[in-house]
Amino acid sequence: MLEDGDGLGIERVGRWTVHKWCLLLSVCTVFVYGAAALICAILTWFRGASAARPRCVLTLSLSPAWEHADVTYVADFDLLVLLTLSGAILLLTALTGLAGTLLNSRPILAAYALLLWPALLSLLLIGYPAYKRATFAPDRKLSHAWSEYFTARGRRTLQDALACCGFLSPAHDAAPSAQCYPRAPLPGCKAALLRAERAALATIWSAVFALVPVHILNIFVALLCANHVTRTFGKGITPRRYRLNAGDVRADAEVLMRALGG
Numbered sequence: 001m002l003e004d005g006d007g008l009g010i011e012r013v014g015r016w017t018v019h020k021w022c023l024l025l026s027v028c029t030v031f032v033y034g035a036a037a038l039i040c041a042i043l044t045w046f047r048g049a050s051a052a053r054p055r056c057v058l059t060l061s062l063s064p065a066w067e068h069a070d071v072t073y074v075a076d077f078d079l080l081v082l083l084t085l086s087g088a089i090l091l092l093t094a095l096t097g098l099a100g101t102l103l104n105s106r107p108i109l110a111a112y113a114l115l116l117w118p119a120l121l122s123l124l125l126i127g128y129p130a131y132k133r134a135t136f137a138p139d140r141k142l143s144h145a146w147s148e149y150f151t152a153r154g155r156r157t158l159q160d161a162l163a164c165c166g167f168l169s170p171a172h173d174a175a176p177s178a179q180c181y182p183r184a185p186l187p188g189c190k191a192a193l194l195r196a197e198r199a200a201l202a203t204i205w206s207a208v209f210a211l212v213p214v215h216i217l218n219i220f221v222a223l224l225c226a227n228h229v230t231r232t233f234g235k236g237i238t239p240r241r242y243r244l245n246a247g248d249v250r251a252d253a254e255v256l257m258r259a260l261g262g
Helices: 018-052 057-065 069-075 077-103 106-135 138-148 152-162 190-228 246-261
Strands: none
Touching (some): 018 069, 018 077, 018 106, 069 190, 077 106, 077 190, 106 138, 106 190
């Protein structure tokens, strides 16, 4: 059955319906912002790796693509992980929808419509923490993170990226390096780090919240159009409750005979 395509509900038609075109356009939009999210995440990961291995030619060639990516790599590591997962989920969802649309498979499209919901959740799990982190006392959060969560390697990465030393001054929780020492003429990292964080987080949460209505629209398109990729609703098979059996035929025959005999 699977070899004939019946198990996946695959149908071959010559002319595409309007619903199928709308569904294909919707799937393509999911693919576009899913790919964009994953590309931004990968570029940020490579930039973070280049901060640890400055002689790597590949990572240095990618580093100009995302300004202060190393700051995001250290200060917003959790959001970077969520962005990577969200991009992967969106791409998987889009590929599932594309396969179901091109193959006219309603079971695959049902899986696509189901995958759109965890994809929406993954977007919200990025947007809300980014908005909260950027809006509510970001200076205090950065101060606490610098003292409690950032490692010496992470502090040094931030200091090298922002050309600063220590949080408030070179004497405040600085990571020693050739440019950062107790009497270094460099300023503290608080102001520069706060500016970079606000800019990066504002970009993240505004982009995510702008995509949420588009994604909800794609969910509605999937629900409305998945069963109309062909001009035949469902599989074209009469439901079991409406099929005739031998008892129905005998009953109809008896009614007909009584009518003719009367």
